[in-house]
Amino acid sequence: MMDKRLVALASFGSLALLLGAFGFEYIGGLAPCPMCLWQRWPHAAAFILGVLIFAGGPRILAALGAIAAFITSGIGLFHTGVERGWWEGPTTCTSGPIGDLTPDELMAQIMEAPLVRCDEVAWEMLGLSMASWNALFSFALALIWIAAWRSRA
Template sequence: MLLAAAGSLALMIGALGFQYIGGLPPCEMCMWQRYPHVLAIAIGLIALRFPAVALAWLGALAAFATAAVGAFHTGVERDWWEGPTSCSSQPIGGLTPDELFDQIMTAPVVRCDEVPWEMLGLSMASWNMIASLVLMAIWIAAARRPA
């Protein structure tokens, strides 16, 4: 279980590196792919204290969830189907019109249907899907391992 949780941690560190060091802000679907990884990391930490087969199955489910979102995101990037109509919106409450205008003018435009980075012809969403399916297999192996 620790290996799978560490894999999610590595993917999160990579995503944050692309965001804060590489200057590639995430789109909405990129953010959706991060949440299950955070959950998998938490499950791995809980499993350190309370090892249980059920936790391994929950980790596998988290890995599957992020792989599924990655697959959907890949389809949006490749124009196989449409994605959400708005990929990046932030709350605007409490802002003056001038502050709102400044926020709009300085906000990066992040589209879910464009590939900002790729390696070997695959986008970050595609690589996340592949890595997450591998992590899911590790979680399942941990769940099926005899106690």
């Protein structure tokens, strides 16, 4: 039998991060970029997996919870690199080099660009962006999921 306290900690940790993201969006007025939205889906999946475990689901769901947490942590790490200029992000949400674009092509690129760019830090605390904090907390949640999966409480 799995340690349900660890499952609760991990799944409600993902729910807390997800609610925090919604709070920044709807209360704080910080619209998410596309990569921010990508980071939310694995948290929702991890929470649902926790609910399924409490409903009697098999132990393997905890391993899937760890995978979900590692995925959102990885996306957060990638997003952090995009924000810091360590590497380029998806062209759908970052500014890129103009290159040899014609004026018409440049105008089309500007008009198709999203309002919120992935390569700009919208909020930070202690020098870390929301993407960075998500990467760190999600990695910790993944370790908790693994502990739950391995537990025999």
